[in-house]
Amino acid sequence: MSETQLFEAVDTYINSLFAADDAVLNRAVERARRAGLPEIQVSPGQGKLIYLLAKMIGARRVLEVGTLGGYSTVWLGRALPEDGELLTIELEPDHAAIARETIKDAGLQARCEVIEGKALDEMRALEPSFDLVFLDANKDGYPAYLKQAKRLLRPGGLIVADNVVREGAVLDPSKVDPNAIGAAAFNQALASDADLEAIVLQQVGIKGHDGLAIARVKD
Template structure:
């Protein structure tokens, strides 16, 4: 058996990507345009994008909420996973990022399914109508509990909630690490484990983006409680 190293894990990720995801010009152009504009290289890995796509299909999602658009890479995956009359509402704080995402979405042929909302998510979320079938959270980690609370408020029993970057290279399990993005991630995981509105698990991931993790939850039949007693 091959020894587990980061290089070996990345080779396996490359194999999974080539075998199960393959070449996709629209997705690759989306990342290339994002990189050319010097946006942060923090989009999900291809295998994780495919996971989002499959979760949308498996759950039968018609209305998807994405918190954190960046260059639109994950948005394309999500939009492809919903029906022709479905909608992805995606929130992006930076207008320049949203413009790049819009161009990539149009080129991928899914622009008609996507509603980009500009602004800070904590300010945009209260303006949304709700009843989302899938929520993908991939924005500032310091606000994960706020985003999870709104996911519960805007979803319904059975809504799938996905939170990216929950492993932080193992730092979330180290109480000595107190960086805000780590403590925010940790608080989100604690919320997923204690808030009765969620039933959740998390998986470690090692891919071309490094060592991290993803949490996956479903909203329970108490998801209509307000969450006012739960500290964000």
């Protein structure tokens, strides 16, 4: 067994124990696949992690930037109380339509709303009061999204950002790879921001080699 196969096998093992098959989530993946959406949603284990983070801070209002087909939206929506609210921003109308189907299938219409538009514009139009912001959109926009996420979060709130290692490309981001450049700039901004305490978790497994950033707004 190669090292890559081992990482994938362990990831599958972890998922089988802590993020077992779920009919709604399985249908979400299949619905997105049939619609031709890129298969870049978080893994089951990553979904469980963001769910737990939202639960642990008692999140009532969550903002997601980058909806895709709604897979991570379901994980986050399930973490909220009955009267909680999740806003998720998606640029592509076709993706937003698929996400709305998935949200309905999950029975989360009362607490999850898909907003169509450019992420930065929509974030600027929102008022502060969020408990958690999950970034999973275009990485070249992450530094600008970070500024808005800070503005929107309460003290003690969390910023969680996916895909911030880029298979190690952040070590020497190429000028022709805007995603690696954006992720590296985002990581540097997290590390140097006196208002945040943060870490990047390097991850390997069925989604390849990447990382998840977690930052807390200081009280």
